[in-house]
Amino acid sequence: VAKTSLTSPPWPEVQLPDPAEEAKYHAEVVQKVNKMIATGQYGRLFAVVHFASKQWKITSEDLIMMDNVLEAECGDRIRMEKVLLVGADDFTLIGRPLLGKDLVRVEATVIEKTESWPKINMRFRKRHNYQRKKIIVNPQTVLRINTIDIFPCLS
Amino acid sequence: MVLLSAPRWLRSRLTDRFWRVQEVLKYARHFRGRKNRCYKLAVRSVRRAFVKSTKARREKKRFLRALWITRIEAASLEHGLKYPAFISNLLKSQVELNRKMIADLAIYEPKTFKSLAALAQRRRQEGFLAALGDGKEPEGVFSRIVHHC
Numbered sequence: 481v482a483k484t485s486l487t488s489p490p491w492p493e494v495q496l497p498d499p500a501e502e503a504k505y506h507a508e509v510v511q512k513v514n515k516m517i518a519t520g521q522y523g524r525l526f527a528v529v530h531f532a533s534k535q536w537k538i539t540s541e542d543l544i545m546m547d548n549v550l551e552a553e554c555g556d557r558i559r560m561e562k563v564l565l566v567g568a569d570d571f572t573l574i575g576r577p578l579l580g581k582d583l584v585r586v587e588a589t590v591i592e593k594t595e596s597w598p599k600i601n602m603r604f605r606k607r608h609n610y611q612r613k614k615i616i617v618n619p620q621t622v623l624r625i626n627t628i629d630i631f632p633c634l635s
Numbered sequence: 636m637v638l639l640s641a642p643r644w645l646r647s648r649l650t651d652r653f654w655r656v657q658e659v660l661k662y663a664r665h666f667r668g669r670k671n672r673c674y675k676l677a678v679r680s681v682r683r684a685f686v687k688s689t690k691a692r693r694e695k696k697r698f699l700r701a702l703w704i705t706r707i708e709a710a711s712l713e714h715g716l717k718y719p720a721f722i723s724n725l726l727k728s729q730v731e732l733n734r735k736m737i738a739d740l741a742i743y744e745p746k747t748f749k750s751l752a753a754l755a756q757r758r759r760q761e762g763f764l765a766a767l768g769d770g771k772e773p774e775g776v777f778s779r780i781v782h783h784c
Contacts, residue, residue, distance in 0.1 A: 491763075494760045494763065494764070496760065496761065496764065526744070528732060528736055528740075535732065535733050535735065535736045537736060537739050537740070537743075564730075564731065564732055564736075565732065565736075565740075565747070567744060567747050569746075572744075572746070572747045572750055574730060574750070574751070574754070575730075576728065576729040576730060577729050577730060577731040599692075600685050600688070600689075601685075601689050602682065602685035602686050602688075602689055603686065603689070604682055604683075604685075604686045611682065613685070
């Protein structure tokens with residue numbers, strides 16, 4: 481029977497690779513990355529951390545300013561646990577959604593706890609003699625990221 | 636003798652008018668024209684400036700999100716994926732990076748962004764295959780489709 485425009489579907493047919501071969505390839509890649517981490521062949525590491533309801537892309541010796549209060553004194557070391565992504569030059573470890581605590585360790589120190597500059601909130605309605613002015617000062621905390629460590633416990 | 640009302644020559648007069656005026660003018664010093672010098676014009680301009688800044692603080696969030704989305708769209712098109720496909724497949728693969736992060740990664744970590752795009756593409760193909768099924772007829776249905784061997 482002759483082939484017409486409706487014999488095959490209009491989208492390109494996609495073949496996924498063989499699952500057994502793929503599993504072998506994945507195991508090889510994981511072994512290689514494990515070896516690289518164990519021997520320490522990575523340069524500067526960056527991490528994406530979920531902290532204070534925001535996501536931050538951080539490296540070591542980084543400064544972070546949060547717009548809220550942290551219940552820790554100045555000079556306390558803090559470990560950030562919700563790590564979403566860790567990357568170096570040759571490999572990245574993507575968490576689904578988080579990476580394990582035995583895989584990554586992010587340490588930070590609280591440097592200063594200040595207040596923000598006075599922000600002015602003003603409401604005004606014309607011709608109705610209505611205006612309200614409020615000065616908002618938010619507490620802020622500054623953290624310095626000391627180190628990002630990864631351990632070779634991939635499987 | 637106790638005087639209950641103050642005599643007429645004792646008046647309470649405003650002494651810090653200068654500083655009250657300066658409080659308003661200090662926010663108007665970088666304005667253009669006479670509203671950076673004259674109090675009456677400055678009061679109106681400063682009031683409008685404060686109101687606009689409060690409203691802008693709420694719109695900044697919308698504006699920045701649209702900017703991130705544009706950047707992610709541009710970066711994912713470089714890797715052959717459209718933005719809705721990229722984001723939906725990334726969420727289905729349980730990667731919960733927000734748009735700000737993905738935009739920053741696309742700018743500063745191109746290799747990481749490429750791997751995210753590959754992950755989304757692979758998940759997309761798996762989704763299509765799961766939706767298409769085996770390509771067999773449903774049970775109990777007889778049809779005259781000719782299958783090419």
